[in-house]
Amino acid sequence: MVSSEPGTFAYDVWHKRHPALFQRLKEALPYGPARRDALDALLEETLSGTLTPLPSDADEASLWNGPWDRGHYGKGWTEAPFLWAESYFYRRLRGATGYAYDGAGSGGTAGDRAWRGVDPFAPFKEAELVGSAVEGQLAALDTLEEALVDERTDALLLGALWGNRADLGFLITAAESEGDRPLVADDRDALRALLRTTEERGGHVVLVADNAGRELIPDLLLAAHLLDSGRASTLALHVKPHPYYVSDAVTSDVLAALRRIAAAPGAAGRAGHRLWAALEEGRLEIRTAAFSCAPLTYDAMPEALRAEFASAALTVFKGDLNYRRLVGDRHWAPTTPFADVTAYFPGPVAALRTLKSDVAVGLDAATVTALDGSGEAWRTNGAHALIHVRD
Ligand SMILES: O=P(O)(O)OC[C@@]1(O)O[C@H](CO)[C@@H](O)[C@@H]1O
Incomplete structure (x- = not known):
């Protein structure tokens, strides 16, 4: 199952459910500008960008770059199997909100531990x-x-x-x-x-x-x-x-x-x-x-x-x-x-x-x-x- 076809359930998850979810997340917790920007960038990336692997020092990198890697990095988000891509989406969401560590090279907020472990939901x-x-x-x-x-x-x-x-x-x-x-x-x-x-x-x-x-x-x-x-x-x-x-x-x-x-x-x-x-x-x-x-x-x-x-x-x-x-x-x-x-x-x-x-x-x-x-x-x-x- 993939999510690139308009009119399908999977397509709607990316194009309707996720944008509404981001809106709610930003209303539910007072994330600062860096986290809000990270959320906006992630939403944009999932709609028009490609899948990139986690930096090797990021949380869960050993799983996503190891036994869970099925060769989808480099594909468009909606071209990878729906199940794989949506699960990775939630990992990236944990990173954008600061719940998870996204690696030293991943931008201005990576070293900030204040939101580590704070459940965005x-x-x-x-x-x-x-x-x-x-x-x-x-x-x-x-x-x-x-x-x-x-x-x-x-x-x-x-x-x-x-x-x-x-x-x-x-x-x-x-x-x-x-x-x-x-x-x-x-x-x-x-x-x-x-x-x-x-x-x-x-x-x-x-x-x-x-x-x-x-x-x-x-x-x-x-x-x-x-x-x-x-x-x-x-x-x-x-x-x-x-x-x-x-x-x-x-x-x-x-x-x-x-x-x-x-x-x-x-x-x-x-x-x-x-x-x-x-x-x-x-x-x-x-x-x-x-x-x-x-x-x-x-x-x-x-x-x-x-x-x-x-x-x-x-x-x-x-x-x-x-x-x-x-x-x-x-x-x-x-x-x-x-x-x-x-x-x-x-x-x-x-x-x-x-x-x-x-x-x-x-x-x-x-x-x-x-x-x-x-x-x-x-x-x-x-x-x-x-x-x-x-x-
Ligand atoms: O597992 P749950 O909570 O019963 O449902 C999960 C769900 O809402 O999310 C997936 C799509 O995002 C679908 O499997 C289903 O629509």
């Missing part, structure tokens, strides 16, 4: 946690207290799934879609069945999270339920090592969400305290892998990460970008089986995702016909969702 992510939507998500847990384990699992899976609609990058240019619709692929029965057998397969579950705020809250409530119910004896929550794709969760976002949950009244507050204790005891672990911010699909994952997924009774991937990276960022026929495209994955794997990009697999032919006939941009408008599982 934090204002957006923080705002989410004070909204009434989060209050509703937390209060909803009270209604599940009497439910059977499978019913709770089902409800919390759906909460985590639809939470993926709250993706701040997507919402920059999209209207928030209304109401939950029937899933376009629904492997919930198989997923619940798999979760009933995790214990006999070691009991370790990996949840590869996506966005902070309104997505992370239901993800953490799901994690609490999996641990409380014995569906998971240990759980690793993978988040990004760096700010990425606007609202992707980093460790500080997990801690903020956890504090928000623990401060809630009722069942949510109690779940928050149990999650806190689970972290202290090591039953819940927050993990960050460099590869989570890689511009590559998961079939290229490094050996250590492969071994980690192989040791899990189940790995659950959240969100659209993780889905693209899991199944391959291609124009698949949407009826291509999920099991086929994830055959390389070293253990049982599930995907929970709202549809916000062109990639789709694992749909049945009748569903595709109905979606195509609906006249809506079903692949990209965020109004549809799916759950896939491969044992």
